[in-house]
Amino acid sequence: MTQQDQIMAGWSLSAPGIHGGRVPMRDWSREEVDVCVVGAGASGGVVGAKLAEAGFSVVILDAGPHWDPMSDFISDEHASTKLFWTDERITGGNDPVELGSNNSGRGVGGSTVHYSMVALRAHPHHFRRRTLEGSIEDADHRDWPLAFEDLEPYYEEVEEELQIAGPTFYPWGKPRRRRYPQREHELNASANVLVRGCAKLGIPVAPSPIATLSAPHEDRPPCVYRGFCNFGCTTNAKSSILVTYIPRAIRAGAEIRGNAMVARITHDSHGRATGVLHFRKGSDELFQQRAKSVIVAGYAIESPRLLLNSAGSLFPEGLANSSGRVGKYFMVQSSEQVYAKFTERINQYKAPPPGGAITEHFNRTMPGVGFVGGYTIEVIGPHPVDFVAKMATGRGLWGEGLRREMLDYNCFSGLGMVGAVMSNVNNEVKLHETEQDQYGLPVSHVIFSYHDNDKRLIKHAREKMTEILQAAGGEDVWSDHRMAHLFGTCRMGLDPDDSVVNVDCRAHDVPNLFICDGSVFPNSTGVNPSLTIQALAARTADRICDMARRGEL
Amino acid sequence: MRSTQEQDDEFRSSYPNYNVLDKWFSPDWDDQTRKVVRHRLEKVPPIRFFSETEAQTLAAVAERIMPQPDRTESGRIPIVPWIDEKLYEDQRDGYRYEKLPPQRQAWQKGLAAINETAGILFKGRRFVDLDAESQDAVLKRIQKGDPPGEIWKQLPSQSFFEHMLLKNVVKTYYMHPIAWNEIGYNGPSSPRGHVRIWEDGLDPWEAQEEARRR
Numbered sequence A: 001m002t003q004q005d006q007i008m009a010g011w012s013l014s015a016p017g018i019h020g021g022r023v024p025m026r027d028w029s030r031e032e033v034d035v036c037v038v039g040a041g042a043s044g045g046v047v048g049a050k051l052a053e054a055g056f057s058v059v060i061l062d063a064g065p066h067w068d069p070m071s072d073f074i075s076d077e078h079a080s081t082k083l084f085w086t087d088e089r090i091t092g093g094n095d096p097v098e099l100g101s102n103n104s105g106r107g108v109g110g111s112t113v114h115y116s117m118v119a120l121r122a123h124p125h126h127f128r129r130r131t132l133e134g135s136i137e138d139a140d141h142r143d144w145p146l147a148f149e150d151l152e153p154y155y156e157e158v159e160e161e162l163q164i165a166g167p168t169f170y171p172w173g174k175p176r177r178r179r180y181p182q183r184e185h186e187l188n189a190s191a192n193v194l195v196r197g198c199a200k201l202g203i204p205v206a207p208s209p210i211a212t213l214s215a216p217h218e219d220r221p222p223c224v225y226r227g228f229c230n231f232g233c234t235t236n237a238k239s240s241i242l243v244t245y246i247p248r249a250i251r252a253g254a255e256i257r258g259n260a261m262v263a264r265i266t267h268d269s270h271g272r273a274t275g276v277l278h279f280r281k282g283s284d285e286l287f288q289q290r291a292k293s294v295i296v297a298g299y300a301i302e303s304p305r306l307l308l309n310s311a312g313s314l315f316p317e318g319l320a321n322s323s324g325r326v327g328k329y330f331m332v333q334s335s336e337q338v339y340a341k342f343t344e345r346i347n348q349y350k351a352p353p354p355g356g357a358i359t360e361h362f363n364r365t366m367p368g369v370g371f372v373g374g375y376t377i378e379v380i381g382p383h384p385v386d387f388v389a390k391m392a393t394g395r396g397l398w399g400e401g402l403r404r405e406m407l408d409y410n411c412f413s414g415l416g417m418v419g420a421v422m423s424n425v426n427n428e429v430k431l432h433e434t435e436q437d438q439y440g441l442p443v444s445h446v447i448f449s450y451h452d453n454d455k456r457l458i459k460h461a462r463e464k465m466t467e468i469l470q471a472a473g474g475e476d477v478w479s480d481h482r483m484a485h486l487f488g489t490c491r492m493g494l495d496p497d498d499s500v501v502n503v504d505c506r507a508h509d510v511p512n513l514f515i516c517d518g519s520v521f522p523n524s525t526g527v528n529p530s531l532t533i534q535a536l537a538a539r540t541a542d543r544i545c546d547m548a549r550r551g552e553l
Numbered sequence B: 001m002r003s004t005q006e007q008d009d010e011f012r013s014s015y016p017n018y019n020v021l022d023k024w025f026s027p028d029w030d031d032q033t034r035k036v037v038r039h040r041l042e043k044v045p046p047i048r049f050f051s052e053t054e055a056q057t058l059a060a061v062a063e064r065i066m067p068q069p070d071r072t073e074s075g076r077i078p079i080v081p082w083i084d085e086k087l088y089e090d091q092r093d094g095y096r097y098e099k100l101p102p103q104r105q106a107w108q109k110g111l112a113a114i115n116e117t118a119g120i121l122f123k124g125r126r127f128v129d130l131d132a133e134s135q136d137a138v139l140k141r142i143q144k145g146d147p148p149g150e151i152w153k154q155l156p157s158q159s160f161f162e163h164m165l166l167k168n169v170v171k172t173y174y175m176h177p178i179a180w181n182e183i184g185y186n187g188p189s190s191p192r193g194h195v196r197i198w199e200d201g202l203d204p205w206e207a208q209e210e211a212r213r214r
């Protein structure tokens, strides 16, 4: 359909176009849709777009705004706070997780608007951790109910849509059946540091697969290495969900409703979901969106919170929570960062923060190290506001000493790990007993403590990163604790008493409710999660189509 | 007391002739970024949340965390007004440590506690009236987690110091173009990006060094 046809056909809304201006969009607010998706991020965008293209009527709600990349994204760290989920969350446990800018986005595109674009596949062994690693005290890591091979075609599908730029040969994981859609990116100075250090130590290192264009694709230009990727891409080179799947969804007739915070999922007396109640910006009223199926895609804190907030007489412990597993087994990935000073100018603000190089050499259970699981080592590139906070807290440095050290900002180079973390029933997202958010909804209370295995893994990674930086000529090495990426709070599994969703991301308890974001991971892998989240969402869309065809919805 | 010359040397930038604002009309600055930075430079917010004593205490603390002895009153990077605005508008961070009260209470209690500790350690004097060395002694006790004082019994001092005081002061300092100049940060870059991204590679519009410090 042309835009004219769409308007003639009664598409009465409009949404920001990715190159400015507005595009026509359908309005589903008064109708019962086939599918209502909560969250327009990595998973919600993929599943919503695919289902709209398959002919379902779809509305995707997001708590934050529908960004216009041409005018909303600002080339400034402080002004970009609006991209993050900044509503209050209470964080506790022995190792409380720093949330906000470090962990979750808010707005159409979700966290992919500001993520770092490292686009890795999990390895076949990540799906079988329990089998391979056996039982471990105080941990409850599980095999996935699906195998790498089940996701492989979907990894290929999303890599194609996102036009991942990567090397012709990528040395880790299952050998690829096709090469990456786009050629690899040039390495920046920090990536050269990683390569130099690894070469000295005999550690294999490779170009990193990244979700930003290295060549023009359709109406989007290649990356110009602005380096502001964590604050929204103003040129549309970055393959965020906002500029890839969302436009597809709109063209296929979906409505994307920004500034719509879902407060509750409603259900009927038979225990089937009937839609959602949501707040819209500037109103205290709760609006209803009726839907034949609901897909929750709010990420691993908001998704369980929404289910718990949707408790009712049929579901006293929260929707889809007969197992008591909603909110349990919360996981992060350890993301310790290590920095060193160099005599050359590094200028870490340039080019995408992953720099263009990576090593997954340690992403496996290694003999004789005293821990299971592994990690990747990646390049990072913080701008000054972020960097100074790391230096101040990581080194406990302030005063004249801090201001002097910062004069050498341009000579620092850093590495960051992405490490697997054990799952444990005591780590959880629950509703806070007294505190409420701006909508009057109980806020999340997030509890997290590292397992001893995690601590040993982090120590190993910190030592390796230090060795690499030193081998590359770095001095004055220091590190900062960090955690990133959220998982586990609606885990998938075969046993309805021990998991929340099945292999198709369908809730065991509510047949027309799906959860398909990071929260379904039964263990955290040793790679950045988005590509796996997106592949899983793409698979879920296909499974929903199959179920609909067979009349099983 | 050291001479002004020594203090100047201490913070001598490698980029004395670099001014990021010279690029205001270049392809590195788009309209929305100009708007934000102009606001930051011209519309320093008035103090609306802190009491006068709180604002003075915080100003003295900020001067120890990010000292600016080399600058005149009007040439300084303002710190307190932006923290005050954050609290006045109650802009949250997206997380709060379990043991800390909501941010407004935490700041009020924390600033009062700093004065209490100063009084206990230094014969009833207020933090603002101490010399720099004594002020640092107070802050170090707070950072270490063992400051004397009743108020700290309700507020974990280490956590308050690290997550509220330290982070907010240093982040506020480095969001200012004067700080960008000093460290040779390229600043905004939209829509223009970079070509020379390798070690010592510099695009013509990046900060050129006069003398390398190291």
Ligand SMILES: Cc1cc2nc3c(=O)[nH]c(=O)nc-3n(C[C@H](O)[C@H](O)[C@H](O)COP(=O)(O)OP(=O)(O)OC[C@H]3O[C@@H](n4cnc5c(N)ncnc54)[C@H](O)[C@@H]3O)c2cc1C
Residues within 6 Å of the ligand: A038, A039, A040, A041, A042, A043, A044, A061, A062, A063, A064, A101, A102, A103, A104, A105, A106, A107, A108, A109, A110, A111, A112, A114, A115, A116, A117, A118, A119, A120, A230, A260, A261, A262, A263, A297, A298, A299, A300, A302, A303, A306, A484, A485, A486, A517, A518, A519, A528, A529, A530, A531, A533
């Ligand atoms: C700084 C940073 C860098 C990262 N870098 C990488 C990287 O390099 N590679 C990688 O693979 N991953 C990276 N990640 C992680 C990645 O972005 C996330 O894992 C991924 O986006 C999660 O997908 P999701 O669909 O589960 O949630 P999200 O993408 O976060 O989307 C969730 C959406 O749901 C909305 N929402 C939540 N609750 C509600 C509600 N009740 N009502 C309405 N809307 C709601 C939110 O507003 C949000 O837009 C990074 C993350 C951060 C923060």
